[in-house]
Amino acid sequence: xxxxxxRDNDPSYPATISSFRLDAYEVTVxxxxxxxxxxxxxxxxxxxxxxxxxxxxxSGLWNxxxxxxxxxxxxxxxxxxxxxxxxxxxxxYLACDPAYxxxxxxxxxxxxxxxxxxxxxxxxxxxxxxxxFLPSAAEENYAAAGGDEQRAYPWGATVPSGSTALAVFGCYxxxxxxxxxxxxIAPVGSVAAGNGRYGQADLAGNVAxxxxxxxxxxxxxxxxxxxxxxxxxxxxxxGGSFFFYASLLASTSHDGVPPAARSFDxxxxxxxxx
Numbered sequence: 097x098x099x100x101x102x103r104d105n106d107p108s109y110p111a112t113i114s115s116f117r118l119d120a121y122e123v124t125v126x127x128x129x130x131x132x133x134x135x136x137x138x139x140x141x142x143x144x145x146x147x148x149x150x151x152x153x154x155s156g157l158w159n160x161x162x163x164x165x166x167x168x169x170x171x172x173x174x175x176x177x178x179x180x181x182x183x184x185x186x187x188x189y190l191a192c193d194p195a196y197x198x199x200x201x202x203x204x205x206x207x208x209x210x211x212x213x214x215x216x217x218x219x220x221x222x223x224x225x226x227x228x229f230l231p232s233a234a235e236e237n238y239a240a241a242g243g244d245e246q247r248a249y250p251w252g253a254t255v256p257s258g259s260t261a262l263a264v265f266g267c268y269x270x271x272x273x274x275x276x277x278x279x280x281i282a283p284v285g286s287v288a289a290g291n292g293r294y295g296q297a298d299l300a301g302n303v304a305x306x307x308x309x310x311x312x313x314x315x316x317x318x319x320x321x322x323x324x325x326x327x328x329x330x331x332x333x334x335g336g337s338f339f340f341y342a343s344l345l346a347s348t349s350h351d352g353v354p355p356a357a358r359s360f361d362x363x364x365x366x367x368x369x370x
Contacts, residue, residue, distance in 0.1 A: 097294045098370070101244050103237055103319065104348040111319040113238045114151060115370035118231055121284040122298050122305065122365050123222060125198050126207035128214070131222045132184050135177050139225060144168035146224040148232075150369040151321050157232055157308075160316045161326035166308075169224060176217035176356070189213065189358070195277040196339075196360035208283040210303045210363045216331045216355035219306040219364040228366035232323040233309040233332045233350065235367055240300065240334065240347040242293035247347055250292035250299040256342050262290040263301030263345050264338045281338050296365075300336050300345035303363035307332040311352025330354050337361035 098115035102108075147156035147166040156166030181201075184190050190199035192213035198206050199213060214222070220230050231239075240250045247253065249262070256262045260269050264282045267275035285297040292299045310328040324332075330352030336344035339361045343349065353362065 097239065097243065099238075099243050101238055101241060102246060103234055103314075104350075105241065105246050105248070108317055109314060109319070110317070111234050111238070112321065113235055114321050116148070116150075116231075116235060117368040117370060118235065118239050118294070118296055119228070119366050119368070120296050122210040122303060122363050124207060124284055125200070125209050125211050126203075127226070128199075128211040128222060129203070129207070131225050132181065134225060135221075136179060136181050136184070138179075140174050140177060141169040141221050141224040143171045146220055146229045148229060148321070148369075157321055157323045157325070159325040160314070160319055160322035161310070161312060161324045164325075166323070166325060169220065173217045173221070176215060177221055192358045193360040196275075196281070198278050198281060206278065209278065209281050210284055210298070212281075212303050212360050212363045213358045214306075214362070214364060215358045216306050216353075220308075222364065223366035226366055228368040230306060230308040231365070231367035233307040233334065234319055234322065236299075236305065236307055236334050236365075237347065237350075239292055239294055239296055245293060247293070249290075249345055249347060250296070251290045256345060260287060263287060263336070264298070265301040265336055265345055266341055267339060269338060275339055298335070300347075302338055303361055304333045304335045304337045304344075304351075306353075306362065306364045307334055307350075311350075328352075333362055
């Protein structure tokens, strides 16, 4: 997919997105478990990896906030990838919340739930290991808005309300509006009626998703294969989650989270070359 559209449905912010692929599903506990095994066995991203190498003769996305392009993985970020499995299993990492963390130290019934409690660095590293990259905010916005259809929500214009018919949100899954634990998070792809124009599931709801960009006010009105790559306080997250309300499910909704932070309502999805 790819083409021209208006970021956040705002004519003041046109964008052109070159062809790319976005995974149909959020990364699951089962997929992330394989990554953790690889890291514990010694794998680390190569410096400079994880760029949109199909763009600009391998230089990747244009930096909309300063000169230059993507720089890819920084070896100093390896500190976020502990070498011991016991560290990944701890409350400092994938068990960040005793009720809502989807990770289990050993295979159990959560393998098809989206992984949560991952920080930005671990998310970027996972996508590199999986031979992809984190999508830019513009790319994920393009998918959620249905490209030039400029949808209000990934599925269209219908406002979700009071159920999980279109998205897993508001603690309506197994809880009637009052969340209790990870049973309020659905296996990925459970709500097909809420799929986006290009087939992706859970672009709104279930867990929010990390994007490549730093979260900062737009300084450039036009964006041709761009991302905000100027270091700031927070990285972009999009998509709303199982825990929060309908307004965060809109294709225009996004927020910023410090890249070292982890949350029970935040996971990831990878993108790939066309």
